[in-house]
Amino acid sequence: QKEVEQNSGPLSVPEGAIASLNCTYSDRGSQSFFWYRQYSGKSPELIMFIYSNGDKEDGRFTAQLNKASQYVSLLIRDSQPSDSATYLCAVTLSGGSYIPTFGRGTSLIVHP
Amino acid sequence: DAEITQSPRHKITETGRQVTLACHQTWNHNNMFWYRQDLGHGLRLIHYSYGVQDTNKGEVSDGYSVSRSNTEDLPLTLESAASSQTSVYFCASSEGGSYGYTFGSGTRLTVV
Numbered sequence: 690q691k692e693v694e695q696n697s698g699p700l701s702v703p704e705g706a707i708a709s710l711n712c713t714y715s716d717r718g719s720q721s722f723f724w725y726r727q728y729s730g731k732s733p734e735l736i737m738f739i740y741s742n743g744d745k746e747d748g749r750f751t752a753q754l755n756k757a758s759q760y761v762s763l764l765i766r767d768s769q770p771s772d773s774a775t776y777l778c779a780v781t782l783s784g785g786s787y788i789p790t791f792g793r794g795t796s797l798i799v800h801p
Numbered sequence: 802d803a804e805i806t807q808s809p810r811h812k813i814t815e816t817g818r819q820v821t822l823a824c825h826q827t828w829n830h831n832n833m834f835w836y837r838q839d840l841g842h843g844l845r846l847i848h849y850s851y852g853v854q855d856t857n858k859g860e861v862s863d864g865y866s867v868s869r870s871n872t873e874d875l876p877l878t879l880e881s882a883a884s885s886q887t888s889v890y891f892c893a894s895s896e897g898g899s900y901g902y903t904f905g906s907g908t909r910l911t912v913v
Contacts, residue, residue: 793843
């Protein structure tokens, strides 16, 4: 059974710090990796996706993928209180239905 | 601008009643999905569709049905509402498995 694991948190960081969110997955055939941000009472919003090993940067966000170790991370630089949300990791397999498996999310709190 | 809309935003219904939640997207996406989100379980897939007249069961499909008569709409029907179906329901659409989802704003359903 495909599994995507995230620490539920909360992860608390001070404003301006780097927040590091981690996600591990069980299926070695996984090909596409996504990070969604979900504010309380709102719907998930796609913020990053990554397909290849290494880093992918978009503004203050960096996704890191290590397929050999089966983990994907999201780094948020210069964290702001507005980054306080739950971050969901999602992973899809290749050659299948491309339906992603979601982790349960990590709650991030950025305090002033 | 393209969007995905869900209605109603909130619904209270009685046990045993049939309920239909609407989902309408103007992205012209072939792929549409219904999820429920509950504390402790994260996002769980109910049903999905890859195109007109195509529907498929997800991991928690019992008690739910969908139909796809056009590209824009994927209504979710609860045949006989049960208290266990009290949840937040999200509709999503996607261009393809490698592109991630766009989520609707959600429907909070309470079954009393």
